[in-house]
Amino acid sequence: MKTTEVLVIGGGPAGLSAALEAASRGSQVTLVDSDLQLGGQLIKQTHKFFGSEDERAGTRGYKIGELLFKELEGLKDCIDVHVNTTVLGYYKEDGVVSLSRGEEDYFRIKPERIVMSTGAMERLIPFPKNDLPGVYGAGAVQTLMNVYGVTPGKRVLMIGAGNIGLIVSYQLMQAGVDVAAVVEFMPKIGGYWVHAAKIRRLGVPILLRHTIVEALGEDVVSGAVIQAVGDKGLEGDPVRIDCDIICLAVGLTPTAELLWQAGCDMQFVPELCGYVPRRDAHMRTSQSHIWVAGDAAGIEEASSAMVEGRLAGLGAARSLGHVKDSDYDAGLASYWQRLSHLRAGEVGEKIRSGLEKCSCDAWEV
Amino acid sequence: MKKEIVVCRCEEVTLEEIRQWINRGYDSFDELKRVLRVGMGPCQGRGCRDIILKEIARAKGVPVSEVPVGTFRPPAKPVKLGILAEGGDK
Structure with a gap:
């Protein structure tokens, strides 16, 4: 041995x-x-x-x-x-x-x-259809792009505004991928301001106190539903986001x-x-x-x-x-x-x- | 139509099933593993364990730090029986 x-x-x-x-x-x-x-x-x-x-x-x-x-x-x-x-x-x-x-x-x-x-x-979170192809961990997306030179899709919804969510959103944009929004459950951005500022300047909304409610699509992701979160749970109307990739950067x-x-x-x-x-x-x-x-x-x-x-x-x-x-x-x-x-x-x-x-x-x- | 939420992707176990079994008294990770095979697939619980521990904590009304995490045994990832049978160390 x-x-x-x-x-x-x-x-x-x-x-x-x-x-x-x-x-x-x-x-x-x-x-x-x-x-x-x-x-x-x-x-x-x-x-x-x-x-x-x-x-x-x-x-x-x-x-x-x-x-x-x-x-x-x-x-x-x-x-x-x-x-x-x-x-x-x-x-x-x-x-x-x-x-x-x-x-x-x-x-x-x-x-x-x-x-x-x-x-x-990477952590995962439970929501309906979270097992559809097109739901990725943000780290996995970063590996696909920066190690293998493959873009995951055309339009991404990023879940999580910590450093990984913010940095990967920016790198997706550098690779020519559209970022529909960054959704963050907490009332404040978790990552560094400089990373958040970069993607805000490029016009990507960072939606605080929001969460993903479900993924949409039959065989692959075709969208997502997000909603605002209040003290007593979900509030306001659910909003449909068109995207072919949902990226989880939830820790x-x-x-x-x-x-x-x-x-x-x-x-x-x-x-x-x-x-x-x-x-x-x-x-x-x-x-x-x-x-x-x-x-x-x-x-x-x-x-x-x-x-x-x-x-x-x-x-x-x-x-x-x-x-x-x-x-x-x-x-x-x-x-x-x-x-x-x-x-x-x-x-x-x-x-x-x-x-x-x-x-x-x-x-x- | 009720919307399914898959918690253990490897063994395709839903949140609803997990909640049902917790309600029947199978309120530890190891018990759920034995009845549902959660954490016994290729990822060995890397995806589902945290979510299941939180569900148990919620059902029992205790902090997640008080829910036993379950037993960890080798192998940490699936291995073909053949290579074990051969004895290794060639």
């Missing part, structure tokens, strides 16, 4: 960073990702990142991905990469992980340490199956959008050889996911005896400084309060 010092599960911004950090500190790393290429959501993010200088604010997401790939190239002797490879199970009894490459190849790895950077999945939830399988202490934290593992200041879970990073640790942004990945990779490397205490302390302090910078101010308030509920300084031994 294959063995490895550090198994990193998920090669998005968090996992890539964890693998790079652990390898650069002298660990032998195996990095697996279920997709055909590494990079997670970075490879389709054509917008410029916010955040801070250290986290390459002002650079487009896919460019940040390229920088990480370049770093990976320099460490390729220490990082064994497996794409198109999904972790199927974690077996607590003996610490073995089972995986499949594609549909045919099944194998096992026994790692000494694991970093779970499994990311997030993400952490991908946590493997953390559950591994028996990590889990906690429901609404601010982090679902169940997340309790973790210490080293991003270590209650299972002493398992670390967590990125959206799997709570829905946040790629910038902080990358720093969390660094922390997890550093922690895993130190636990294997590869990092001197003084180097570790310096690394820890610097990464935490970068994280607090990213989470500062009003925008970070929700994240800070969520993290307070699931963090501890150190696990009791």
Whole structure:
């Protein structure tokens, strides 16, 4: 059976960073990702990142991905990469992980340490005919367009005015697709104003306190019905919108199956959008050889996911005896400084309060 | 005509069916999984679990954080029995 010092599960911004950090500190790393290429959501993010200088604010997401790939190239002797490879199970009894490459190849790895950077999945909402072809997750639409160069349709109704809904609406328009409206259940826009302003300037209405009531169409989507929402539920007249695509950008939830399988202490934290593992200041879970990073640790942004990945990779490397205490302390302090910078101010308030509920300084031994 | 809302797309289970079974006392995710197969298809509950937990919470009048999420077992995605039978690690 294959063995490895550090198994990193998920090669998005968090996992890539964890693998790079652990390898650069002298660990032998195996990095697996279920997709055909590494990079997670970075490879389709054509917008410029916010955040801070250290986290390459002002650079487009896919460019940040390229920088990480370049770093990976320099460490390729220490990082064994497996794409198109999904972790199927974690077996607590003996610490073995089972995986499949594609549909045919099944194998096992026994790692000494694991970093779970499994990311997030898109939420769905129930409404009549939500299973018609033409109802998409916004992330899926972004993948179709920006990775595969395929536009999903001609006219889109976007559900959700968070950052994903706003950014994907703008990118749809850049690709020549008409956006009929952005519908948002909450009384306020969830995403950054700059993204909202861009699509408003192009004449797309953002309808706050509105919801989708049903999708229309027989074999495929031909429209949608939306309606205003008041304190007592739906109010006003239902409005028919003509569209061939309904795009759901109603939030993400952490991908946590493997953390559950591994028996990590889990906690429901609404601010982090679902169940997340309790973790210490080293991003270590209650299972002493398992670390967590990125959206799997709570829905946040790629910038902080990358720093969390660094922390997890550093922690895993130190636990294997590869990092001197003084180097570790310096690394820890610097990464935490970068994280607090990213989470500062009003925008970070929700994240800070969520993290307070699931963090501890150190696990009791 | 009553409009159907599909909650579990993999196994084509509707919101109405889920509500009926919750009313009959099958008010946990694992019980619903056993009677309706929700969460047993290709996506393994990634699409429906959150919606079903909210329905259970609503029916019982408790916050969703108090509804048990159900058991997570390998495999996390469907695998052909043949490749398991072969034993892997070729």
